[in-house]
Amino acid sequence: MATRKDMLTSVFLIIFCCIVIVLNEGKETDKPAVITEDNWRNILEGEWMIEFYAPWCPACRTFQSTWDAMAKWSKDLDVGIGQTDVTENPGLSGRFFVTALPTIYHVKDGVFRQYSGSRSESELISFLDEKRFVELEPVSWMLDPKSLQMSAVGLFFKAAMVIRSFYNMMTTEYGIPEWGCYLIFAIMTIILGLLLGLVIVCCCDVLFPPKMNKLPPQEIRQQYDARDKNEDLIDDTKPAEDDANGDEGDGEAEENKKDKTVRKRKPQQAN
Numbered sequence: 001m002a003t004r005k006d007m008l009t010s011v012f013l014i015i016f017c018c019i020v021i022v023l024n025e026g027k028e029t030d031k032p033a034v035i036t037e038d039n040w041r042n043i044l045e046g047e048w049m050i051e052f053y054a055p056w057c058p059a060c061r062t063f064q065s066t067w068d069a070m071a072k073w074s075k076d077l078d079v080g081i082g083q084t085d086v087t088e089n090p091g092l093s094g095r096f097f098v099t100a101l102p103t104i105y106h107v108k109d110g111v112f113r114q115y116s117g118s119r120s121e122s123e124l125i126s127f128l129d130e131k132r133f134v135e136l137e138p139v140s141w142m143l144d145p146k147s148l149q150m151s152a153v154g155l156f157f158k159a160a161m162v163i164r165s166f167y168n169m170m171t172t173e174y175g176i177p178e179w180g181c182y183l184i185f186a187i188m189t190i191i192l193g194l195l196l197g198l199v200i201v202c203c204c205d206v207l208f209p210p211k212m213n214k215l216p217p218q219e220i221r222q223q224y225d226a227r228d229k230n231e232d233l234i235d236d237t238k239p240a241e242d243d244a245n246g247d248e249g250d251g252e253a254e255e256n257k258k259d260k261t262v263r264k265r266k267p268q269q270a271n
Contacts, residue, residue: 032071033082037091040084044146048080048107049115049128054087057101069121077128094157095145110146112139 035043035050043050051067053060071081086093086101096105096112104115106127113136117123127133144150163185170176170184 030068030072032067033080035082035084035089035092037089040092040095043080043082043107044110046080046109047078047128048082048105049124050105050107051083052086052093052096052098052101052103052105053083054085054101056087060102063102063119066119066121066124070124073125073128077125079128090157090161091154093154095150095154097143097150097153106133106136108133112145113137114139 032051049070051063053064055061067081067083073079074081084092086098092098096103104119106113106115113133115127115133115136117127139145141147142149167181167185170181171178176184
C-alpha cells in the first residue's frame with residue numbers, strides 16, 4: 001500500500017514533467033520552421049518569410065542569429081518564419097532558383113517575392129509590419145516555384161546532386177581517377193542518349209505512322225506496279241560524246257553519232 005509520501009512524490013514528478021514539456025514546446029516555437037521538399041506547399045497559405053541557407057556558408061552562419069530572433073516575432077507579426085537547407089533539399093533550391101546564399105523569399109497567399117533589402121532584425125520587422133512587400137514585384141510566371149517548368153528545374157538540381165554523390169563515391173571509396181570518372185559518365189551519356197532516341201522514334205512511329213502502312217498489302221503492290229508501268233524506258237548506255245578536238249568537221253561528228261546505237265531496256269516488273 002502506497003504511503004502518502006510516495007503519492008506526493010508521484011504528483012511532483014508528473015507536474016515537473018508537464019512543466020518541462022511546456023517549456024520545450026515554447027522553445028520549439030522560437031525556432032524557424034524547417035521547410036523541406038515534403039512540406040513546402042504549406043507556405044502557399046498565409047504569409048511567410050523563408051530563408052535558404054547552407055551549413056557551410058559563412059554568411060548564413062552569421063545571419064542565423066538574426067533569423068532566430070525573427071522567429072520569436074512570428075506570433076506578434078502573424079507571419080511564419082521558416083528556413084530551408086539547400087544541401088538537404090536541392091529540389092527546392094532549383095524550384096526557387098537560388099543562386100546566392102542566404103536568399104530570402106516573402107510569400108503571401110501563394111505569391112512569391114524575393115527580398116533584397118537590409119538584413120538587420122529591425123529592418124526585417126519593419127518590412128513585415130509596414131507591409132512593404134507590396135512595393136516589390138512578384139516573381140514572374142517563368143520563375144514561379146509553383147509552375148511546371150520550375151518543377152523540372154528542381155528535378156535537374158536533384159539529379160545533379162545524385163551525380164555529384166556518385167562521383168564522390170567513385171573517387172573516395174573505389175579510388176577511380178578523375179579521368180576514369182569522366183570516361184564512365186561519357187559512356188553513360190551516350191548509352192542514355194541512344195536509348196532516349198530509340199524511345200522517341202518508337203513513340204513517333206506509334207503516334208504518327210506512315211500513311212502507306214495503313215493500306216492493305218495488295219493495294220501497296222498495285223501502286224508499285226502502276227508506278228513501274230508509267231516509268232519511261234531507261235537508257236542503259238552513255239550518250240554519244242563529241243570529239244575532244246574542236247577542229248574536226250560537223251560531218252564526222254554526225255557520222256559517229258549514227259554509228260553508235262543506243263540500247264534501251266525495260267524496267268523489271270515487280271514479282
